[in-house]
Amino acid sequence: MELFRIKNDIPFMRHVLVLNVISLTAFVLAVFFLVSRGLNLSVEFTGGTVMEVSYEQPADLEAVRRVVEAQGYAEVPVQNFGTSRDVLLRLPPQAGKSSGQQAEVLLGALKAQDPTVTLRRTEFVGPQVGQELVEDGLKALGMVIAGIMIYLAVRFEWKYAVSAIIANLHDVVIILGFFAFFQWEFSLAVLAAVLAVLGYSVNESVVIFDRIRETFRRYRKKTTQEVIDHAITSTISRTVITHGSTQIMVLSMLLFGGPTLYYFAMALTIGIMFGIYSSIFVAAGIGLWLGIKREDLINDTKKEDIDPNDPNAGASV
């Protein structure tokens, strides 16, 4: 079986302007939603109490809502979690009452309304912890960006580092944009997924850059645009298959992982999809704009000795 039967290089870079405009639009839209709607941060970041309760029969959300309102909470989100029998409540911190008291009082009230209700889990996070988590999250993001850029700058050249990181940050912003648009819950697990996908998608850019370097060495007559086209065409099969297989795993999590892993898997899914797109069109496109050229990569005098017609030249990376 061979999925990709490509005779000639596909001229990806001919459409680079159009594609960059599309990317930019998606990016601007994502930023717009992030600013206008904001992220629906989980209780881990905001502080407060989450309660998950389970009923034997499908839960009557309206009745639950009335009980919660009778307890003096205005506008508490009451929603199904996973199945129609499980209900998730998010309580804001209440002055003068510990989280445990809050949860107990509320559970008592819910039991009075329907004795079959059982507590599945509660989670309370103090406001100061939430603040720290936001800071730590930003620090982690900073470290990943800096680490990857330094690595790529050493391994290739600064122009590649810049294009790869822009391409992948574009993915991150788009994932966040999705979470803002749909108001999906942004939890610590989702943050972990975003950072993992950042490290993972950079691979794709690395693979293409690797090919670009190799192509520069092998075909001295090709223009930069042709080199990029060739590099992308010869790696596209691998790109789609590897991302496809990772996606199989993530989809399996999305389907079988239950509600706890749902948004985690969702962030990975969006990240992987956009990872393919951005590595091909955005990273290489920005590289082209930044003016990557043969001399940037092959300035090592030792490597000049290699016969360009030798098919094994540059094979030992």
Next chain:
Amino acid sequence: MNRYPLWKYLVIAVALVIGSLYALPNLFGESPAVQVSSGRASVRIDTETVVKVEAALAAANLKPDLVQFDGNSVKARFKSTDAQLQARDALERAFNTDPGNPSHVVALNLLPRTPVWLASLGASPMYLGLDLRGGVHFMLQVDMNAALQRRMDVLLGDVRTALRENSVRHNGLSRQGASLTLSVRDQATETAAIQLLKDQFPDLVVSPATDPAARVLTITINPVAARAVQDQALKQNITTLHNRINELGVSEPVIQQQGTDRIVVQLPGVQDTAKAKDILGRTATLEIRMVDESAEGLAAERNNGPVPFGAERYPDRSAQPVIVKRDVLLTGENLTDAQAGFDDTQQPAVHLTLDAKGARIFRDVTRENINKRMAIILFEKGKGEVVTAPVIRSEIGGGRVQISGSMSTMEATDTALLLRAGSLAAPMEIVEERTIGPSLGKENIERGFNSVIWGFVVIVAFMSVYYMLFGVFSSVALAFNVVLLVAVLSMLQATLTLPGIAAMALALGMAIDANVLINERVREELRKGATPQTAINTGYDTAWGTILDSNVTSLIAGVALLIFGSGPVRGFAVVHCIGILTSMFSAVVFSRGLVNLWYGRQKKLKALSIGTVWTPDSSTSRELSK
């Protein structure tokens, strides 16, 4: 050319054997067990307890699969929950003769069913996190300012005494927050005070008066000493928590320091958060009272009469009654430290340190009650026990108290521990709390497991169809990666959580990346017309650089999460990082080993079973299969 030297095959074989051995315990599951641990700080668990457990079980006609002693508790494993429950009752009767005042905690537990020969190799299964087994998680923030202030209270008394003894006259010494202020009259006194403090209190830093008219010196504790105070406070709080949690009868509580000022408490299997919190948050349970030495009191102590009005009867540690007055002189709140040591005559002693308020009260009490007895009572589970009832020999000022006389070193250590156990060094506040029901834990295991299994099955099916034999090699390498990952996690005794399982699934998805890369490269070489053996060699070699690159960038993200992540993210990051490392070994070294074993020796190899290799030059595709 595609042959590994013998040592490489050996490395692979050793990794395979060790990996399988250490991953194996995770397959056996868990058996019901009963655990006996100490219910009081003064009760020790040792090999004698094992003998006693065995005897008690034999008397009840119960045959445990295994009785083991792990330093803190004795665990007995059973085949069925029936036997487990019977054993619990039998052990409860044998160890806690007085049900109102149990000395041991007899708790139900689950023990891994690891065979003895595996356990003797040190192989044990991964520890399941709370989200997989259910339980309560607390994060407590220790108020370090309060700890420092307490320390400063003690120092305040010491400084005052030192100034008086050296006849340095001052206009007032007081504590302002975590620093002391000392006002003096003139330059000479200021110099004398600074010199004295420098000589006698290396922990203190004195900043000279800024305003020459007022002459107020500010005394602070130096950063090294402050850190020591905070460390001590944290350690003491952890010890106190340990003792209190024993009351809950939790089989395997986790009490750990996190950062510089936080403590994480995890109680698997506990559902009653209210009770847990009540016990964790309980304050001072230590009281100092006078012994009633009236004629009636002494008669009651000899069991010759009723307890007089205004007094109570408490047993001491050898169960002899002691009659003490109801008036509480001091509580554990005023006790800042208790350490075992030796007195001037090299007899074992317990040294107590009281805070400023406590020291003042103690001085007054001792001055008025010389040659009378004073009792230190520890309240555990609402029951009082007289830890010690020494005779007051002289007035004791300065807040440093020494209890000595007729005790062994062991007793001194135990008493110090008991005294410390009664008090928290600094108040704590719950900043994070999580409860996970047991049914949710089971569901989470199932869901995580299903995600991994189904993803794995689909990937294996796809790889085998798309890359034929090479796909099979890749799949075997992927399975080997799972084994290695589980083995390393088990060896590290890492805690497996749901995010950890997710990381495992993701690690597999990313590990196959390397094999796809290799297989695509090999195909490409074939497409270029290379011979099969060259194609394998060049394919693996060229793919290696790319695999390394991509894993390094993933690893950077993993390490960032490990450094800055906490709680669930940490569990994810650990598995993610280890998964990346094991996948490099399995996907490159191990899969190459398989390929070399299969194809390496065939000199006249014509074709590889790597699926269709389509070439743009020929209109018909060349089917290359073995």
